[in-house]
Amino acid sequence: METPLISIIIPTLNRCDYLALTLESVLNQTHRPIEVIVVDDGSIGNANRELCNKYPEVSYVWIENSGGPAKPRNVGIEKANGDFLAFVDDDDIWLPEKLQKQIEVLNNHPGFGLVHGPCSVIDENGSLTSEIIGRSGDPMEKHGDVRMRMMGNWTLMMPTPLVRKELVLEVGRFNEEIPAALEDVEFWVRCSFYTKFYFLDDLLVRYRKHSNNISSNQVKYLKLPLYLNEVRKKMLVINRINTVESAALMKNLGRMQLKMMKRGRVKVLRNMFTLDPFWFLKLNNLKVLAKSLT
Numbered sequence: 001m002e003t004p005l006i007s008i009i010i011p012t013l014n015r016c017d018y019l020a021l022t023l024e025s026v027l028n029q030t031h032r033p034i035e036v037i038v039v040d041d042g043s044i045g046n047a048n049r050e051l052c053n054k055y056p057e058v059s060y061v062w063i064e065n066s067g068g069p070a071k072p073r074n075v076g077i078e079k080a081n082g083d084f085l086a087f088v089d090d091d092d093i094w095l096p097e098k099l100q101k102q103i104e105v106l107n108n109h110p111g112f113g114l115v116h117g118p119c120s121v122i123d124e125n126g127s128l129t130s131e132i133i134g135r136s137g138d139p140m141e142k143h144g145d146v147r148m149r150m151m152g153n154w155t156l157m158m159p160t161p162l163v164r165k166e167l168v169l170e171v172g173r174f175n176e177e178i179p180a181a182l183e184d185v186e187f188w189v190r191c192s193f194y195t196k197f198y199f200l201d202d203l204l205v206r207y208r209k210h211s212n213n214i215s216s217n218q219v220k221y222l223k224l225p226l227y228l229n230e231v232r233k234k235m236l237v238i239n240r241i242n243t244v245e246s247a248a249l250m251k252n253l254g255r256m257q258l259k260m261m262k263r264g265r266v267k268v269l270r271n272m273f274t275l276d277p278f279w280f281l282k283l284n285n286l287k288v289l290a291k292s293l294t
């Protein structure tokens with residue numbers, strides 16, 4: 001069987017030093033063939049272009065700044081030639097066997113559209129910390145048919161999934177109309193209604209935490225339940241969930257929203273009335289609200 005081509009998409013913006021380390025980890029993958037597509041979201045100067053031009057497997061694309069990684073990822077998807085796609089941000093690191101282990105999983109499990117896993121955390125200097133993110137107490141929670149467990153509860157760690165391109169084409173691309181750092185959560189939730197997820201509990205990615213992480217801005221997450229609710233409504237319309245399942249997901253979203261009370265009470269309450277004008281009549285919501293205020 002011919003070894004499949006994997007397309008690796010890297011959005012970047014003004015982080016040439018980190019990008020160099022990310023590219024090194026990607027180009028050191030034991031799996032071949034690969035193509036690497038770096039989409040520069042409006043960086044100033046030529047440093048990123050000059051860096052990418054050093055490597056024959058790397059294609060460099062510059063676009064006007066879009067304000068977030070959704071459009072660069074979509075540009076990368078459009079240019080990808082592989083049957084499989086992987087995404088990594090310009091400050092994260094892959095271990096050499098990351099793709100090899102994941103492609104073996106998808107080759108051996110054709111019923112799964114993607115494989116994902118947890119990350120080790122490194123600091124801004126690249127030093128490994130003791131923190132692990134994306135790992136559940138029960139690995140099966142993030143494995144298999146996760147559509148009723150995922151929405152409002154957890155998401156995939158962006159640098160970890162390997163995805164069949166046919167799944168991305170069916171699901172649709174990253175939503176460029178919602179705030180940066182929410183688009184990945186919304187995208188992976190959509191994927192959960194189209195395929196099973198394979199959770200590979202191996203630490204194959206090092207996720208860098210630093211002050212410039214997009215995800216460090218917690219205020220924008222207050223509206224995440226509203227964007228996920230649009231996904232829920234669409235899945236009901238196209239019959240990927242039934243009314244009972246829709247009601248259960250709405251319950252998840254209400255719980256998710258109410259747990260954000262300490263980040264901004266007025267905004268959370270306003271969002272709750274948008275989600276469900278009669279939310280306060282439901283005992284479960286009141287219990288979550290009381291607990292979130294303690």
